[in-house]
Amino acid sequence: MSGSKSANRGSSRPPENGTSPRGRYWRLLALSLGSGAVFAVLFYLWGRELFPRAAGRWGGTFPFVGAVALTLAVALFLSEWFGFAGREVRKVRLAARDFFFLCSLALLLFFAAKAVIDLLAEIPAPGQGVPTRVYAYLIPLPAFAMVVRVLINSETSILFTVAASVLSAAAASGSWPALLFLLLSGTAGAARARRVPDRYRMLMAGVQTAPVCAIAAAALEFSFHGGGGVMWAGIFGAVNGLLSGPIALAVMPVAESAFGYASDIRLMELSGTGHPLLSRLMMETPGTFHHSVVVGTLAEAGALAIGANPVLCRVAALYHDIGKLGKAQYFSENQAGAANVHDAMSPGLSCTVILSHVKEGVRMAGEFRLGDRITEIIAQHHGTSLLYCFLDKARPMIQDRKASEEMFRYPGPKPKTREAAIVMLADAAEASVRSLDHPTPREVDETVTGIVNRVYLDGQLNECDLTLRDLHAVGRAISQVLAAIAHGRVDYPETGKGGV
Ligand SMILES: [Fe+2]
Ligand SMILES: [Fe+2]
Numbered sequence: 001m002s003g004s005k006s007a008n009r010g011s012s013r014p015p016e017n018g019t020s021p022r023g024r025y026w027r028l029l030a031l032s033l034g035s036g037a038v039f040a041v042l043f044y045l046w047g048r049e050l051f052p053r054a055a056g057r058w059g060g061t062f063p064f065v066g067a068v069a070l071t072l073a074v075a076l077f078l079s080e081w082f083g084f085a086g087r088e089v090r091k092v093r094l095a096a097r098d099f100f101f102l103c104s105l106a107l108l109l110f111f112a113a114k115a116v117i118d119l120l121a122e123i124p125a126p127g128q129g130v131p132t133r134v135y136a137y138l139i140p141l142p143a144f145a146m147v148v149r150v151l152i153n154s155e156t157s158i159l160f161t162v163a164a165s166v167l168s169a170a171a172a173s174g175s176w177p178a179l180l181f182l183l184l185s186g187t188a189g190a191a192r193a194r195r196v197p198d199r200y201r202m203l204m205a206g207v208q209t210a211p212v213c214a215i216a217a218a219a220l221e222f223s224f225h226g227g228g229g230v231m232w233a234g235i236f237g238a239v240n241g242l243l244s245g246p247i248a249l250a251v252m253p254v255a256e257s258a259f260g261y262a263s264d265i266r267l268m269e270l271s272g273t274g275h276p277l278l279s280r281l282m283m284e285t286p287g288t289f290h291h292s293v294v295v296g297t298l299a300e301a302g303a304l305a306i307g308a309n310p311v312l313c314r315v316a317a318l319y320h321d322i323g324k325l326g327k328a329q330y331f332s333e334n335q336a337g338a339a340n341v342h343d344a345m346s347p348g349l350s351c352t353v354i355l356s357h358v359k360e361g362v363r364m365a366g367e368f369r370l371g372d373r374i375t376e377i378i379a380q381h382h383g384t385s386l387l388y389c390f391l392d393k394a395r396p397m398i399q400d401r402k403a404s405e406e407m408f409r410y411p412g413p414k415p416k417t418r419e420a421a422i423v424m425l426a427d428a429a430e431a432s433v434r435s436l437d438h439p440t441p442r443e444v445d446e447t448v449t450g451i452v453n454r455v456y457l458d459g460q461l462n463e464c465d466l467t468l469r470d471l472h473a474v475g476r477a478i479s480q481v482l483a484a485i486a487h488g489r490v491d492y493p494e495t496g497k498g499g500v
Helices: 021-045 052-088 096-122 132-138 141-151 154-172 176-191 199-225 230-259 264-270 276-284 286-306 310-319 347-367 372-380 388-397 401-407 418-434 441-457 468-488
Strands: none
Touching (some): 021 052, 021 096, 096 141, 096 154, 096 230, 132 176, 132 230, 141 154, 141 176, 141 199, 141 230, 154 176, 176 230, 199 230, 264 310, 276 286, 276 310, 286 310, 286 468, 310 372, 310 418, 347 372, 347 388, 418 441, 441 468
């Protein structure tokens, strides 16, 4: 277990596994070179405008020479920047998908910046008397930084803000006020997009960013250029902040669809029982549906206790057992007094059916495009834990217990994030307490503590960021909610004959 709490309490990001440091380095270098080349094409298009001195010196050859030089410079910058962060900041171990996403956003921002500055400069009506440089305060970096924070995490949004500020400041002829404004406004936007479970909160994040952008723009304009364009700078800064919410809301669904991300807004949409998977779960496997709802409530309470993402925990818990669809009768929560089908099956066959629900769940999550965060939790919600009941049943037939244990283990992986670990604990605790007959709060507490200890000692939490303090707080929160649920099951006295 990690000894320190993670800096980002909102969303977690699993470390990239299965890639050697050397392999990661070469992949990052290749990605950086590719991205650098794309950026260079853009710079090529505006090369003479952005680098008039170089164009004059190199004449007609500048576009070619300049493009090669810029490719190297941008690639070096990206690989050093993200390479260093990836090594030293655990949550910035970006997958290739994240890198492409960030570069796409940076390119889009560059285009947007050029479009804003060039188009507005051409329009005479509002542009009259407004210095052209002031249009740089409309570059929509706050919106893009908000998108990165919501879809990836806060650490990456800071890195993106710095890298995108440097690259897109070129669109404003590399002026210092523009660069400083971009750095400041991007950070302000990302900082205010902490928890965004709905569109209103995203719009409000933009509204809260607006005064910061307005003051920053006016102050920078005044300090670098005097009082001429201060009012326009302030207005443009405020407009930039106000528009950041709507722009982020427009960009996010496209990014989610193209890159497979799932924002909290998307998660909230998935939590409605109108989703075909939840409808099927409710109709075909009511026991599993009820179990999932209770696990969602427990996981949400556990997440709130330690500052993890409660929306992710609740929604992922709703879907964690969708792999049971189609084979409901094999799972105890759906048997409800009927004969246990496993009595007539060999332990090995029973185990195969039970284990398959994780793989099937991951497949269905992909088919219904639930997004990477839910899919990862489905894959990790049992970790590599052991199916004790079937192992015990098979014990008389087993020669080598240690070797046989592997057959009765879930394939994993173990939980990589705090949210996945919380869902695992809530799932195991709910199943154990459900098997108790009229438990007292003390019995519930002892059962949950036993489950938490067993999961920890089995090494299932070795790969996530849960501290011992977190573990204790999560166990206590789950225990309190389960005790309240158990206490609520009041036995009414049977009415006698003729009773109503
Ligand atoms: Fe499960
Ligand atoms: Fe479950």
